[in-house]
Amino acid sequence: MANIKSSKKRILVAQTRTERNKAVRSAVKTSIKKVETAVEAKDKAAAQSALTAAISTIEKAGSKGVYHKNNVSRKVARLSKAVNSIA
Template sequence: MANTSSAKKATRKIARRAAVNKTRRSRVRTYVRKVEEALAAGDKTAAEAAFQAAQPELMRAASKGVIHKNTASRKVSRLAQRVKTLTA
């Protein structure tokens, strides 16, 4: 257990930040899942719309440090590729 007041404050800050990050990560997963479901259903318009919503959410998470920038770029790239093959 933290003894000093600064350590106690640091613990509170970490807990707050972890909660925010957890929310952001969950939000990203939800958007990505919507794209995956649209792809699985073979719905072209829904997949494109879901991808357009998911892309900024992934990049926002990367800019906030929730996920790595390269991870976000990789996920966007792979989803875009799958949406593109569905439309072809």
């Protein structure tokens, strides 16, 4: 453990941010899985509503700095393409 007060604080802050980032990433993964299962089931309506929720979650993660903006854009594009592929 560090002896300097600022180092101790940095350790605590890093742990807090790591936990928050893990929670946000987990939420994003869950929302993506919901969209993918709806697409596999060929349920257009469920896929559309899940996509809306997923985009919101992903965009929030990007604005918090958990994901890079290009990563956010790629995830949204892939999900949108998958949903649009349902006949």
